[in-house]
Amino acid sequence: MEEDATAENLFGQPGEAAQAGAGAIIEVERLTRDFDGLRAVDEVSFTVGRKEIFGFLGPNGAGKTTTISMLCTLLKPTTGRGVLNGYDIITQQDEVRQSIGIVFQDPTLDDQLTARENLEFHAMLYNVPRNERDERASRVLKMVGLSERGRDKVETFSGGMKRRLEIARGLMHYPHVLFLDEPTIGLDPQTRSSIWEHVHELKQQYDITVFLTTHYMDEAENCDRIAIIDHGKIVALDTPGNLKHSIGGDIITLHAVDAEAARDEIKEKFGFEAGVIEGAGEAKAPAEKSIRLEVPNGRTVLPQLVRQLSTEIMSVSVREPTLDDVFLNLTGRQIREESADKMKNMMRRRMRARGMRR
Amino acid sequence: MRRFRAIYIIWLRDLKRHFRDKARIFGSLGSPIIFIFILGQGLGSSFALGGLGGFDYKQFMFPGILGMTVLFAGIFASVSIVWDREFGFLKEMLVAPVPTWTIALGKVISGATIAAFQGVLMLLLAPFAGVHISPLLIAELLPMMFLVAFSMTGMGVLLATRLKTMQGFQMVMNFFMMPMFFISGAMFPLKNAPTWLDSLSHIDPLTYGVDAMRTIMLPHFQSRYPLGMDILVVGLLSAAMITVSVTAFSRQA
Numbered sequence: 001m002e003e004d005a006t007a008e009n010l011f012g013q014p015g016e017a018a019q020a021g022a023g024a025i026i027e028v029e030r031l032t033r034d035f036d037g038l039r040a041v042d043e044v045s046f047t048v049g050r051k052e053i054f055g056f057l058g059p060n061g062a063g064k065t066t067t068i069s070m071l072c073t074l075l076k077p078t079t080g081r082g083v084l085n086g087y088d089i090i091t092q093q094d095e096v097r098q099s100i101g102i103v104f105q106d107p108t109l110d111d112q113l114t115a116r117e118n119l120e121f122h123a124m125l126y127n128v129p130r131n132e133r134d135e136r137a138s139r140v141l142k143m144v145g146l147s148e149r150g151r152d153k154v155e156t157f158s159g160g161m162k163r164r165l166e167i168a169r170g171l172m173h174y175p176h177v178l179f180l181d182e183p184t185i186g187l188d189p190q191t192r193s194s195i196w197e198h199v200h201e202l203k204q205q206y207d208i209t210v211f212l213t214t215h216y217m218d219e220a221e222n223c224d225r226i227a228i229i230d231h232g233k234i235v236a237l238d239t240p241g242n243l244k245h246s247i248g249g250d251i252i253t254l255h256a257v258d259a260e261a262a263r264d265e266i267k268e269k270f271g272f273e274a275g276v277i278e279g280a281g282e283a284k285a286p287a288e289k290s291i292r293l294e295v296p297n298g299r300t301v302l303p304q305l306v307r308q309l310s311t312e313i314m315s316v317s318v319r320e321p322t323l324d325d326v327f328l329n330l331t332g333r334q335i336r337e338e339s340a341d342k343m344k345n346m347m348r349r350r351m352r353a354r355g356m357r358r
Numbered sequence: 359m360r361r362f363r364a365i366y367i368i369w370l371r372d373l374k375r376h377f378r379d380k381a382r383i384f385g386s387l388g389s390p391i392i393f394i395f396i397l398g399q400g401l402g403s404s405f406a407l408g409g410l411g412g413f414d415y416k417q418f419m420f421p422g423i424l425g426m427t428v429l430f431a432g433i434f435a436s437v438s439i440v441w442d443r444e445f446g447f448l449k450e451m452l453v454a455p456v457p458t459w460t461i462a463l464g465k466v467i468s469g470a471t472i473a474a475f476q477g478v479l480m481l482l483l484a485p486f487a488g489v490h491i492s493p494l495l496i497a498e499l500l501p502m503m504f505l506v507a508f509s510m511t512g513m514g515v516l517l518a519t520r521l522k523t524m525q526g527f528q529m530v531m532n533f534f535m536m537p538m539f540f541i542s543g544a545m546f547p548l549k550n551a552p553t554w555l556d557s558l559s560h561i562d563p564l565t566y567g568v569d570a571m572r573t574i575m576l577p578h579f580q581s582r583y584p585l586g587m588d589i590l591v592v593g594l595l596s597a598a599m600i601t602v603s604v605t606a607f608s609r610q611a
């Protein structure tokens with residue numbers, strides 16, 4: 001009897017009362033998850049406001065997917081608690097599930113069915129009234145530019161089209177929160193930017209809160225706020241602008257014949273702490289070393305630097321800080337190198353999955 | 359109501375997939391047809407088998423092959439959960455606002471429907487094996503096929519909770535499904551079988567299913583067990599398999 005009451009509630013606007021009270025749509029407190037001995041998520045706490053685009057940024061294995069899995073009730077937290085749309089993620093799973101849409105990191109479409117059938121199936125699972133299903137399907141298909149392909153089997157779609165279809169599917173039941181776990185991984189730049197357009201549109205059209213993970217720094221800039229996560233811990237949480245300002249100035253990158261000597265000389269003459277970066281990242285050729293330093297005002301420091309250094313300089317550049325720099329600052333590592341490998345792995349996995357089909 | 363609908367959705371998807379896959383529908387009839395028309399014809403005309411109860415070998419083996427069709431179709435259909443997991447679609451179902459057990463139960467029912475459908479297709483070939491069929495006979499056999507199918511799909515879902523990839527399925531096929539099929543007396547009368555085989559056949563669920571189908575299809579056939587007992591055993595087994603598999607699936611998913 002009690003359960004029936006819940007079911008009834010799901011057809012209405014879920015959690016309306018609870019939302020009105022709290023400004024946040026997701027509240028997480030000391031959420032922790034262990035995998036036999038390994039702490040994948042370590043006491044993370046944060047809140048996400050309604051209609052916010054909130055990003056989780058972090059390298060391979062940082063705990064992004066694990067956090068999402070807990071928030072969408074697929075994984076039980078070891079300790080800690082979370083409330084989504086006014087519902088407890090541990091005790092009110094059905095209500096939480098009805099409130100969210102999710103695009104998983106790995107593909108989850110039935111490629112033997114058509115695009116519309118996938119949407120229809122989803123709509124039925126999420127109690128979308130029969131007479132609205134077709135119209136909603138047309139609407140979301142249009143949004144992701146797949147109107148023409150609705151009746152085609154998903155099997156015949158490209159990777160980017162499948163990804164867009166998954167996003168469309170996540171919107172079929174008008175969720176309050178849409179989780180996107182690395183929505184653009186392995187996609188070409190056009191598709192990536194069109195997906196971002198959709199995400200921004202969502203915020204306008206559907207009053208939706210978007211929670212996404214990414215390891216593309218430039219993409220993270222699209223978020224209203226970003227949590228930088230590393231080894232299961234949130235190491236910083238702010239708007240992209242504030243995070244970059246936290247570096248306090250500009251970034252100068254400089255290639256010298258003898259990078260170590262240049263670093264020491266800069267320290268001696270200017271008092272700036274510079275770091276030597278091997279190969280990857282900002283160096284032009286993989287074998288080259290470059291040095292990187294943060295200065296309060298690049299435009300004034302740069303000319304002096306060039307004039308006064310006795311070590312031979314091959315090239316020098318000044319730019320505003322990026323989130324990459326923020327991550328480097330906080331963790332002493334770069335996020336990019338790890339990500340490149342990871343993308344290759346992802347692609348390999350997807351190919352394998354495709355090849356194995358019957 | 360919502361639960362019922364969730365089960366229906368899972369069922370509908372599997373049926374759509376099945377009926378779209380013509381190769382699978384007709385392909386899975388391949389080996390039964392070979393068994394009946396090549397093996398049945400060949401063996402039947404070479405050996406004089408005892409214990410056929412006055413029927414020729416093809417007639418005798420037909421209900422057994424029907425049992426085989428249902429066995430294989432049922433297990434294949436429900437083990438598709440392993441595919442669903444491997445290709446990610448299972449996650450889409452698991453994260454939906456429906457209880458996990460509805461997914462498992464939906465799979466059991468869809469698998470049984472598919473298996474029974476394949477059985478009916480097979481039945482249409484009965485005249486070629488010299489077995490007389492009528493709509494009434496099909497109507498009588500259908501519940502029995504469903505019952506057998508349920509025990510098989512229950513097993514399939516249970517297996518799917520253990521198998522993480524489809525690669526392990528070959529093992530299941532060789533060490534579980536094939537013996538179950540041969541021991542059941544589908545292919546030869548158990549009357550003259552050695553004691554060990556006879557004892558094994560008593561604990562093989564398919565024995566009862568095949569026995570029931572034979573009793574229904576072949577008039578005056580001297581069956582191994584009374585029909586009531588066949589139905590009781592298969593029915594109990596199905597109920598047990600469904601309960602166990604649905605519970606196991608909900609727990610591990």
Ligand SMILES: Nc1ncnc2c1ncn2[C@@H]1O[C@H](COP(=O)(O)OP(=O)(O)OP(=O)(O)O)[C@@H](O)[C@H]1O
Nearest residue numbers: 035040058059060061062063064065066067105342
């Ligand atoms: N089911 C599991 N069993 C054991 N360990 C796991 C499991 N899932 C994740 N982990 C571990 O937890 C850690 C965090 O994994 P998670 O998938 O959350 O990382 P992520 O930030 O999503 O990484 P990526 O960017 O590669 O997707 C990793 O060390 C991973 O090995």
Ligand SMILES: [Mg+2]
Nearest residue numbers: 064065066105
């Ligand atoms: Mg991940």
